[in-house]
Amino acid sequence: MSSLFHHAKPAEEIPTAAIKVDKVVKRFGNFEAVKGISFEVKDGEIFGLLGPNGAGKSTLIRMMTTLIPLSEGKAYIGGHDVEKEPDAARRCMGVIPQALTSDINLTVEENLSIYAKLYGVNRAERKRSIDELLEAVDLVKWRNAETKTLSGGMRRRLEIARGLVHSPRIFFLDEPTTGLDPVSRVAVWEMLNNLKAKRQLTILITTHYMDEADRLCDRIAIVDHGKLVVLDTPSQLKQSVPGNNVIEAQFLAPPEDWEARLQAFQDVTSVQSEGSGMFRVLTTNGSRTTTELVEMAVRNSVEIKTLTVQNTTLDDVFVHYTGRQLRDEQVKTFGFVIPPRPGMQP
Template identity: 80%
Template sequence: MAIQVERIVKRFGDFTAVKGVSFQVADGEVFGLLGPNGAGKSTLIRMMTTLIPITEGRAFIDGHDVAEEPDAARRCMGVIPQALTSDINLTVEENLSIYAKLYGVPREARKRAIDELLEAVDLTKWRDAETRTLSGGMRRRLEIARGLVHSPRIFFLDEPTTGLDPVSRVAVWEMLGKLKAQRGLTILITTHYMDEADRLCDRIAIVDHGELVALDTPAALKRSVPGNNVIEVQFQAPPEDLHGRLAALPGVTSVQDEGAAMFRVLSTDGSRTTTDLVETAVRMGVEIKSLSVQNTTLDDVFVHYTGRQLRDEAVKAPLFVMPPRPGMQP
């Protein structure tokens, strides 16, 4: 087992941020942690990466207990924090080299590792460029390379594509796939993006209020949601009893009122429910403004398990707003 977490608990005073979570990540697996802000994802990842002490329970990284042998655990894992923390006035190579030294990589291995990583993240020709001149996507790739300078087997990434444009996101995904294949990495990733989790992860754990509410492969999670199809329909001036009528249609497992006369209907048989729904509307003389049918997505899984929309959480406030630098008043 690459990662093993046993009934792990984190308390801050009276507040319990993580309430006894257990899971295991197999070698070579890509494991996703999904959850809204404040769900305890970051606390969980920080306990696993030795950044904060564990209140109760144990976590093992490649067999090393993070509380007992933190340095051994640290040597086995690469960690990419959410914030971009490479020094902007150092060059790409200097950033990598300093981290290699912090990990105690010997000189020869250091040189080779940096060459290989620059090649892998496609930054070889930017090697001597100051980091300030790189785009957001390139900086993220640099951070990914930085997390791998000591050739760890286990890789933690905290929201690796937050703040990137769609093209850069896809580039990061592809690179992660390539690195995983080349180096046999086990990856634990937290994300807000369902498409990211769906595309990258072998298994996904949904965390809410400090607890694991679901854990399975993306496909199994989708199957577990009642209703395989989602029909989103918006009406013009719907009558009061429409909600009840929709719920009574054959195959419909749930109807959510989204407001503004918009309903989200989950069904086990999308095409039949769609036909029935349109017929019902015609019979009642209610005009349909819009209608869409789709298969269950991880969004639906997420809403099902947490009762919340993840999309609303996707736009995050920056963690810190830096005050202006030259405000010295000696």
């Protein structure tokens, strides 16, 4: 049986994944911004590239979307080699670059219409697509408004719509919520989820926000210094870190050996001293460690200023795999003892 069809096999295997990058390298002069990254994105997935500024995320997106040449390796979008068949690759992708690029002197509809024409979308399809997209990004009422009158969040939503006017299968977004307020960020996430379901999109998004990657992505690749550090689902990533609860506690003037004493608790897997009496403790048993910690503080007459217990977050994953912290500005609660979350290990 197999011998019958053997000769029909194509010489070069065409990848079936929506996106495939294989040992991709990008050099700018002597500087290697991307150092041999490989991954595949499955059809219908929301895939996140998570990493700090300068990690190489935009450079990777620019190579995948045919904006800059690869120094080494291969990239396939929708099965098309971006270097051999750039036009075919471009036709199946929509791209939202990191900077806002809609024309502020045009109306919302004009911005969409120009792009649709640019991609050769016919009049009937243009109208249908623009109507549907304005609805999806909640800008129907703003259709005839000049783009300069929109807020940052609305303008980002317009650009998301614009990137989809030609009905691409694969959607690239570079830091889509950077600079947006928290409410607008959540609105963008909801819209991306709705659009993905409605249009059967595959989405690749870059972000330096942990919560964004966690909330939105089916799988996350952590990139740092041009390398792929680890790739998995958010929950698998969190489970891969030893210790599944995080206690953050701030003490008033703790003794010098405090960190060592926290480290000595039976369930504790790591302790980080963050200065000003603040400690971040990873433990496999949140409530037991919390009890021990409070008892130790009471025995030593050390005042606890704050105490929070959480499940492991992507922050901990990032620290675990890179040895460094990637933290957004976080809201801290002061002066309260916060009881362990329900669902935490007994």
